[in-house]
Amino acid sequence: MALSCSLRLIRLRAYWPVSLKQASLSTAPDEDCRQVAGRNEATRKRWMKEKKPRQGCSLPGLESFWEERLTNVATPLWRFPYEEQLKVKSESQKKVLQTLASCLRELGTDKLEITQRPDGLCCPLHSVVPSPVINGYRNKSTFSVNKGPDGNPKTVGLYVGTGRARNIVCVRANHLENIPEKHKQVAQYYEEFLHQSPLDPCLLFHQGGHWRELIVRTNSSGHTMAIITFHPQDLSQEELCTQKALLKDFFTCGPGAVCNLTSLYFQESIMTRSSHQQSPYQLLYGEPYIFEEVLGLKFRISPDAFFQINTAGAEVLYQTVGKLSRADKNTVLLDVCCGTGAIGLSLAHQASKVVGVEVVEQAVEDARWNAAFNGISNCEFHSGKAEMVLPQFLMSREDDRLLVAVVNPSRAGLHYRVVQAIRNCEAILTLIYVSCKPEGEAMRNFLEFCCPPDSGKKLVGKPFAPLLAVPVDMFPHTIHCELVMLLTR
Numbered sequence: 001m002a003l004s005c006s007l008r009l010i011r012l013r014a015y016w017p018v019s020l021k022q023a024s025l026s027t028a029p030d031e032d033c034r035q036v037a038g039r040n041e042a043t044r045k046r047w048m049k050e051k052k053p054r055q056g057c058s059l060p061g062l063e064s065f066w067e068e069r070l071t072n073v074a075t076p077l078w079r080f081p082y083e084e085q086l087k088v089k090s091e092s093q094k095k096v097l098q099t100l101a102s103c104l105r106e107l108g109t110d111k112l113e114i115t116q117r118p119d120g121l122c123c124p125l126h127s128v129v130p131s132p133v134i135n136g137y138r139n140k141s142t143f144s145v146n147k148g149p150d151g152n153p154k155t156v157g158l159y160v161g162t163g164r165a166r167n168i169v170c171v172r173a174n175h176l177e178n179i180p181e182k183h184k185q186v187a188q189y190y191e192e193f194l195h196q197s198p199l200d201p202c203l204l205f206h207q208g209g210h211w212r213e214l215i216v217r218t219n220s221s222g223h224t225m226a227i228i229t230f231h232p233q234d235l236s237q238e239e240l241c242t243q244k245a246l247l248k249d250f251f252t253c254g255p256g257a258v259c260n261l262t263s264l265y266f267q268e269s270i271m272t273r274s275s276h277q278q279s280p281y282q283l284l285y286g287e288p289y290i291f292e293e294v295l296g297l298k299f300r301i302s303p304d305a306f307f308q309i310n311t312a313g314a315e316v317l318y319q320t321v322g323k324l325s326r327a328d329k330n331t332v333l334l335d336v337c338c339g340t341g342a343i344g345l346s347l348a349h350q351a352s353k354v355v356g357v358e359v360v361e362q363a364v365e366d367a368r369w370n371a372a373f374n375g376i377s378n379c380e381f382h383s384g385k386a387e388m389v390l391p392q393f394l395m396s397r398e399d400d401r402l403l404v405a406v407v408n409p410s411r412a413g414l415h416y417r418v419v420q421a422i423r424n425c426e427a428i429l430t431l432i433y434v435s436c437k438p439e440g441e442a443m444r445n446f447l448e449f450c451c452p453p454d455s456g457k458k459l460v461g462k463p464f465a466p467l468l469a470v471p472v473d474m475f476p477h478t479i480h481c482e483l484v485m486l487l488t489r
């Protein structure tokens with residue numbers, strides 16, 4: 001990629017505030033707000049001046065100062081009415097498409113009619129499709145354990161500050177509008193449990209301590225799964241069993257019973273994040289899975305499996321993908337990075353067949369169960385890294401039907417080998433790229449899909465061209481937005 005193009009990508013990233021998790025590690029929440037507002041500076045100033053009062057903001061002093069900081073970092077658009085938030089998001093998406101257009105021009109793409117639009121965008125941009133739910137929409141929240149504003153190391157909340165700057169403060173998330181009350185309640189009781197526990201929290205791995213983050217998942221029927229991560233350090237099996245029993249008692253017959261947990265999991269982990277394979281999720285109590293309904297289908301979700309964090313928003317997202325995909329009974333739909341199979345299964349009725357690929361084993365097992373439970377028989381799900389599975393699958397395919405590829409990778413974007421495999425497969429004419437961070441690694445992927453053929457990079461297939469971009473808001477109050485990009489050739 002040309003140097004100026006890379007610089008533009010860096011600038012674009014600077015324009016975008018960081019993700020909720022990253023955001024909670026930022027030192028400068030108010031700066032994020034300034035960046036977010038960008039072109040809507042006047043509107044932002046007006047709203048900041050009017051200072052919409054924060055619900056329940058009655059705490060004086062230190063704690064309320066930190067809560068406000070966290071609110072501004074994690075939900076930087078919270079002061080804006082939702083209509084204004086959508087305008088801010090639309091501006092951000094425009095930036096992405098402008099950057100893509102100019103990078104494509106620099107790369108000498110031959111799709112000049114696409115990159116020379118009067119608005120400077122690489123393709124038409126649909127207005128942002130709103131989230132059906134604005135507040136408390138998260139079905140999953142991750143809470144950390146660390147020192148709070150008062151220095152108490154047994155505080156359960158989200159981070160403000162950064163590890164690098166050594167200024168992390170863990171702030172209770174009670175005021176965040178995107179987190180449902182149930183999640184806040186479980187966090188509050190976990191904190192109470194920690195206060196009762198004789199064991200220390202694990203703040204830094206090398207400094208010892210045990211209690212670590214809490215993940216809460218809920219579904220629309222009110223079921224609640226809690227997952228607690230624990231650093232075993234050098235505890236014996238017997239001591240570990242005692243801790244698990246204390247935790248279970250607290251949430252089943254102690255003060256935490258009011259949380260009404262449907263499942264309680266415990267994961268011993270010595271790494272920042274461990275998969276089920278690396279360190280199994282141990283069910284201490286209740287149901288092994290949580291279930292959710294999406295577009296009339298029932299989905300089983302394991303503790304290790306990804307599921308879109310805004311369920312109502314996910315329905316809108318999948319409907320959007322379905323409309324753009326043009327999958328029909330003559331096409332095979334590839335669902336790359338399929339999680340529990342949600343995209344493929346919700347579109348299976350449109351396609352002749354769905355082939356899903358996913359690296360998390362538990363999610364693949366869920367996807368197979370979900371297909372069987374919902375009576376969907378034209379789906380197959382492959383377990384493994386897409387960069388290993390997909391090239392092999394496409395090479396060994398004997399079927400000559402057209403393929404529609406839907407890719408929905410994590411923030412790291414698609415591995416280069418996945419891009420090569422899709423680009424060099426002539427049967428794929430339609431590609432839908434779903435990204436929650438289109439200004440990041442997804443941008444690199446867009447350029448790899450659309451650049452002129454380059455035998456040195458083994459991108460020999462005809463380039464794709466962006467045809468339409470539809471942003472779907474899944475994350476009200478934050479700057480983030482899911483971008484559904486239709487690319488064809």
Ligand SMILES: C[S@@+](CC[C@H](N)C(=O)[O-])C[C@H]1O[C@@H](n2cnc3c(N)ncnc32)[C@H](O)[C@@H]1O
Binds near residue numbers: 336338339342384385
């Ligand atoms: C953003 S989620 C999308 C899941 C799914 N499309 C959905 O809507 O529920 C990204 C998924 O990619 C998976 N993933 C990450 N890296 C992968 C890889 N190298 N190969 C296959 N799947 C991967 C993750 O485990 C996660 O389930």
